[in-house]
Amino acid sequence: WAPPSVSEYLGRRFAEVWDGLIILVSGNSASSAEHLSSAETRALLAKAALTLALQNWTVGVGAYQTDRVIFEYVGIDNVAHNTYLELFLIGGIWGILSVLCYVVIVLRGLWGGGNCQFVAVQRNTLLTLTLAFAFAGMFLSLTYNSIIWLPIAIALATREWVRGRR
Numbered sequence: 001w002a003p004p005s006v007s008e009y010l011g012r013r014f015a016e017v018w019d020g021l022i023i024l025v026s027g028n029s030a031s032s033a034e035h036l037s038s039a040e041t042r043a044l045l046a047k048a049a050l051t052l053a054l055q056n057w058t059v060g061v062g063a064y065q066t067d068r069v070i071f072e073y074v075g076i077d078n079v080a081h082n083t084y085l086e087l088f089l090i091g092g093i094w095g096i097l098s099v100l101c102y103v104v105i106v107l108r109g110l111w112g113g114g115n116c117q118f119v120a121v122q123r124n125t126l127l128t129l130t131l132a133f134a135f136a137g138m139f140l141s142l143t144y145n146s147i148i149w150l151p152i153a154i155a156l157a158t159r160e161w162v163r164g165r166r
Contacts, residue, residue: 083137
């Protein structure tokens with residue numbers, strides 16, 4: 001169904017992801033970060049972020065500190081590549097609560113309108129966009145990127161537009 005080069009690439013990437021998952025759950029890590037694949041590196045970054053977040057669960061390590069503390073812990077100069085872990089590491093339990101507030105605001109914005117068919121179509125589109133952002137947040141650090149505000153802005157604008165049409 002796909003050209004051989006694409007199939008080979010996808011096979012290598014899935015194998016790397018599998019190796020990364022094994023590193024993440026096994027507790028083993030390479031002694032040198034120089035020869036790790038992308039997936040293995042991300043697994044080590046996620047493991048380091050989770051360990052550090054649990055050590056600083058009350059108030060976190062603070063904004064713009066994650067790459068420094070991860071580097072000190074695992075020797076890789078990078079961020080967690082997971083928005084949720086990053087927010088937990090930055091703000092501790094308060095970072096997690098901020099994510100929950102974000103979700104509540106988006107969902108209230110999406111379901112705050114009436115039951116007309118146009119609103120239902122818009123709601124489904126916005127819900128899909130929000131779920132795409134939520135999924136991307138597991139693999140990207142959107143924490144310091146202004147695009148993270150797009151779903152909430154669209155949801156609230158839609159809610160206000162629907163209120164104005166009533």
